[in-house]
Amino acid sequence: MTKFSEIKGFAFDLDGVITDTAKFHTQAWHALADQVNVTWTPELQESLKGIDRMGSLEMILKAGNKQDDYTHDEKVALASWKNNHYVELISGLTPDDILPGMADFIKELNDKGYRASVASASKNAPFILDKLGLTDSFVGIVDPATLHAGKPDPEIFVRAAEILNLLPEQVISLEDSAAGIASINGAGEVSLGIGDTTVLAAANLNFASTAEVTLANIAAKLD
Numbered sequence: 297m298t299k300f301s302e303i304k305g306f307a308f309d310l311d312g313v314i315t316d317t318a319k320f321h322t323q324a325w326h327a328l329a330d331q332v333n334v335t336w337t338p339e340l341q342e343s344l345k346g347i348d349r350m351g352s353l354e355m356i357l358k359a360g361n362k363q364d365d366y367t368h369d370e371k372v373a374l375a376s377w378k379n380n381h382y383v384e385l386i387s388g389l390t391p392d393d394i395l396p397g398m399a400d401f402i403k404e405l406n407d408k409g410y411r412a413s414v415a416s417a418s419k420n421a422p423f424i425l426d427k428l429g430l431t432d433s434f435v436g437i438v439d440p441a442t443l444h445a446g447k448p449d450p451e452i453f454v455r456a457a458e459i460l461n462l463l464p465e466q467v468i469s470l471e472d473s474a475a476g477i478a479s480i481n482g483a484g485e486v487s488l489g490i491g492d493t494t495v496l497a498a499a500n501l502n503f504a505s506t507a508e509v510t511l512a513n514i515a516a517k518l519d
């Protein structure tokens with residue numbers, strides 16, 4: 297694997313890595329599942345992480361075998377209902393909602409000259425980063441509206457390295473979802489999984505929580 301000394305930049309997933317908005321996505325999707333009479337399960341919940349808005353809706357409908365029950369326009373309306381609910385839930389975010397250790401880690405990267413970008417499937421990412429006071433900490437954000445395919449396709453993390461003007465092998469990317477780790481691995485970057493090691497077994501490096509993510513701890517695992 298890449299040596300730590302070759303690493304020049306970092307690409308971050310947002311929801312569940314920088315801030316705990318994964319719980320708000322869950323809350324809003326669960327409400328939508330109830331509305332369309334699809335049974336909510338822990339497995340369905342986990343499988344939605346990292347998946348874009350329309351893809352998530354399709355997975356929920358499919359879980360209840362209802363994927364053919366709605367027209368395209370009705371599906372767009374359902375996704376928009378979920379997003380309105382979600383935007384209400386995130387409207388009160390402040391810098392205090394950055395996950396433990398992440399503000400310090402991002403500052404450490406900035407101070408030590410590592411470049412950082414954001415690779416989130418969320419169209420709400422610029423709004424959230426603004427609320428968290430982190431917009432200026434990143435060189436750029438991949439615009440998910442310009443992607444041909446979402447996670448687990450590698451495209452989003454390939455683009456995140458391009459924004460950094462780095463080769464994929466010079467980048468470590470952070471994710472809390474299985475789809476995201478598959479995307480990072482496909483892009484040829486070092487994948488750092490945060491959370492359940494069973495779910496994130498394909499990650500090159502595993503951390504139980506954001507609080508443990510520091511350059512020293514990463515270097516210790518890579519060298």
Ligand code: G6P
Binds near residue numbers: 311349416417419421
């Ligand atoms: C992230 C989250 C997903 C969410 C997706 C799209 O990847 O992990 O749960 O569905 O972004 O978010 P959006 O805010 O655009 O609906």
Ligand code: MG
Binds near residue numbers: 309312318471472473
């Ligand atoms: Mg995530």
